[in-house]
Amino acid sequence: MNIKRSLVLLLSSYGCFLSGQEKAVDTVYIFDSQMNKVKLFHPVKTISAEDAVKNSTNLSELLRFQSPVYIKENGRGAVSSPSFRGTTAQQTAFVWNGININSAFLGQGDINNIALSGYDQIGIKAGGGSVVYGSGAIGGSIHLNNNLDFNKGFHGSLFSEAASFNTYNNLLKGSYSNDIFSFKASGSHSTSENDYEVETKEGRKYSNQNGRYSNTNVSIAAAYKVAPHHQISWTSEFFNGKQHYPVFFTSEQGTQYETQNIRSLISWDWNKSHFSNSFKAAYTEENFQYYAQVNGPETSGGRGKNYIVKNDFNYFFTPSWNVNIIAEYQLNKGDGAGTSGIGDIRRNAGSVAGLLRYFATKDLRFEAGVKKDFVEDISSPFLFSFSGKWNAADWYTAGLSISKNFRAPSFNDLYWKPGGNKELKPETSYQAELRNQFNIKGVKLSVTPYYMNIRDMIRWLPTSSGYYGAFNTNKVQSYGVEAQLDYQKRLGNHLLKTNLGYSYTKSTDLDTRKQLMYVPFHKFVGGIDYGYEFLRVYVQGIFNGLTYTDSEETQNSALDPYFVMNAGAGLTFLKNYTVGLKINNIFNQVYYTMRYYPLPGRNYSINLNINF
Template sequence: MPDHQIIISHRVTDPKAIIWIFLTTISIIVTTGFPLLSQADDTCYLDDVLITASRTAQTVDETLASVTVISREVIEQSQATDIIDLLKTVPGIQISQNGGRGSLSSIFVRGASSSQTLILIDGLRLNNATSGTPEIQYLVPDQIERIEIVRGPRSSLYGADAIGGVIQIFTRQGREKPELAIKTSTGSRDTHEISIHADGKSHDTRYSLGASLYETQGYNSTNDHYPANTGVNLDDNAYRNKSLTANLSHYFDNGVEAGISSSYQEGKVEYDGYTFSKNFTTYPYSAYTLFRTAFVNAYGLFPICDNWDSRIAVGYSDQKSRQRGKNDHPSAPYIPDFYTTQRLSGLWQNNISWSDNQLFTTGIDYYYDEADSSASYNNANTGSIEKSRYNAAVFIQNQSWFDQSNLQLGLRHDKNESYGDNTTGNIAWGVNLPEQLRLITSYGTAYRAPTFNDLYYPGAGNPELKPETAVNREMELRGLHPLGQWSVSIFQNDIKNMIAWTPDYSGIYKPDNVKSARIRGVETVFSAKWDTWNIQASATWLDPYDKKERALLQRRSRQYATLDINHLSGKYTFGTTIRAQGHSYEDADNTLRLAGFTTIGIRASYRINRMLKSIFKITNILNKTYQTAYGYNGEPRGFFISLLWTPDVS
């Protein structure tokens, strides 16, 4: 079979497949049947503006990539407790969690792992340099303005780690009218939250300030039915998070805009653990992680002339984590550890409109990483201690608009101190078809950088590692109906030089470029607004397999779908979210099976008066037992109620 062919195979062997077939059938029926509704609302979702897909402002309809924008309105309607809850309903995204709130969370975008998906917050890279995974679970929805998700490779614009896609989080900005919101919440598992947010505009200055405190006693996240958890301390795992955000921007008379955004989180996450004594007896202990993350980004926008604008940004991030624990067994003492990643970054981007239908973008992107941990990072080749590295890049892009089509070309070259040079590119072409249809085809290359742990971990690091590389092909068909839009995407992502920990000749596990994967998939998305109803549905069929072992990649389900319905009726709002996921496997050999599951959540709100609103939700209403990571329980049923006070401060 030629390498360039894209073929999707699927066998309906899981009962949950009925749900995907049902949702897809509903999408087709509704799409073809909605023209019969005379009361249709002409509102679509195509006017949402995003910048992540091309580093320039464009509407969803203009983009040549599969994108999703989670607006502030959608965030409020969802009543999400953390950002993980928000991402669970995004097309093409699966989430696995090693426990409850605040626990380690893995984000799989179209089958790509967390370390193969780039996460940005206000333009700053969130993926840490030690493990490569982003600690996105600590971010608070009340402090987020919007989230932009681009599915598919974007290394030609952002460099390393953008194999599966890019998720960019924007913290809240000041609005035209001053606003003050105070929310207090309580619920199951001794959960309490209080948050306050204020923003507004004074003359040409915008400001935004938010603070929150979240606490929960949690639940026993460890499943004691698995042999691997024998001896683990089985108790409820509490979580505490204190968070702050502050943003300020000013528009000058000469057209210059300058601003600064900042975000800070700190807290404690409990988890279950055990240690070994010298005779290999296991002893449980109470363990927890102390975390602290801080991000600051300052920028300036400068209009050079009518057709040329320039952006300069400087950012700093600091991520620290300390593992602590204690037990009463001196023969098996707990040994604490820590890691920290600090990053200094700079960006100079220029957008030049060199013709009526041409926009050229070029820029210089630089970041410098410093990493430290309780274990010294030793270079096995030189014997030196490695604590820092830099990455310098230049990128170019050209966007062209024609009568019935548009074209996007991108190229980027990165030079990294640890692993050398990498060049990536992207080409995408969109064509308008009759009957309000649009066909988009794209081809892109991407790569994932080896982390400090991969390269230099004591006794196991491999400084000879190469970056993982990927080639992605995609075709998308978009359409409009009187109530909204729909799309169907077919994609194939071939990933080579995948880093895996394997035993060497002496039996010691070390990372090496030994794996390759092919991820094929079909993704369907449907959205509609009619009268006071808002419907979002998506279904994804995935074939993510290891080309060498011919086994499914770990924790990736072959089928998953979501359905979200929201209804506004006067002072009331009602909503439900249904999420279904097929079975997956915890291990590379596909012997540890994670069963498929379906969860249902409901929510409602009532406007008591002009300033006060009550909010109510039930999560996992059927109390479904499930797990997305081997040995870790999913969140059980929970009841939560909130009061939101928005006094008039104008």
């Protein structure tokens, strides 16, 4: 699209002043209009489609090996949830093209029921972001983004992979664009018998019985320039997934979960010399069914529908000052089935946020934001954020962020029968982080200590009547440090890239003074990539420290530390054909991210990628 002077500045200026001449740039249309503004003040780790191929089994595996997020997975391909900085899955926001898609029922995203393939970029942002991305953006946010190119003609690609345990992953993508129209479509299908076996350290042989899964995802997007300053765009996604939940004994009855999700977004973007405006209308739908017997009738389920309108107005009223106003309205509908006890419910929610940015010089910038949410029958808090970034020297950059964030109770928290509690208050958090970035002779090092205090955390606890109920309970204090080291060197046709990430997390229940369950104290992730003309080789590894599985820090039920290494190679021939080979868990390490459910030992895959 034609990105006018103000937006070009916002994406690339680092505080540079407006020039006197407008410049039209035909590059890429980005559905999440806020993401590039966020990157001006906050580090966002971006995982490209090329890097995603290294961990193509599912989104859980990708995040486990390429981000600081801890992933708790009930066996490969089963229920999976993330943890940022010692928080819970409900305190992580999943954002699809700028729209928060956390389940209205659970208040979280099930990672293995979100497609991995088909996105152009996956972004990982640690730290609170409720002023921009709403409820649940307390510990961090995971961004699933689609982009559209202009003036690129026709491109297509086919990715096909066969792997251990009768696993098959396939992705077909195609796009066409000229100077005023862009279209892109993709379809992916993954299926696995998932019948792996693991010899545990206790000498027990674990078999992942009833562990098969399959899912299909279709994505379509288009954009049209109706006038030099106006563009209409649309993107939709359709997901259909089925999971069989593992059982421990052949005498146990297998269970099954199915889900069908729909997401559709229409956007009208207006860009002029000093302002831009993005108006979005979205519809999201989640349908799910649980079967207590694989071949039996539906036991419980639900359907949720969300209608969303959002307007993002951005204006430069002087060369140094920029104001951004974001208004949003949602109508959330839910209808439970079977044993959930949730009837036909609906909730109105809205918000108004304002952000003021000041570019003092090319090396110094600030952003301050405020937001008020209006959630029906919920007393929502007033939110704020402040960020600053200072390029103090060629080799050192400092950044500071302070914010208040929140999570509204989900439908299950409020209405599940028995146990739902209509008197729940939203969770709120206060947090601060100090970013230090060093760049010396091509070596990039970032060190970020942080602190977080969460109040009115919603927990499901046993009641005197024998069932679990939802309550606002303890406060949680979380602090730690995240570090990232990157180095890249090119010598002729040789390219070497290395990265190492480390996170230390101390997340404590202030009532018991104990570490929260499923929050490891230490996590390392790293990798080395080497490329030479037609050859690419890589290794990647993860170390996960001791992880408690209960709230009492019981040692004999804790998950032991583990180190897992993967390796792969790709060979490109005839320019457009690449054959890849991967070996996962080279050392056949026995490891768990969830008690009782070991992940696979050594396994293999081979893939073919064709570009046309």
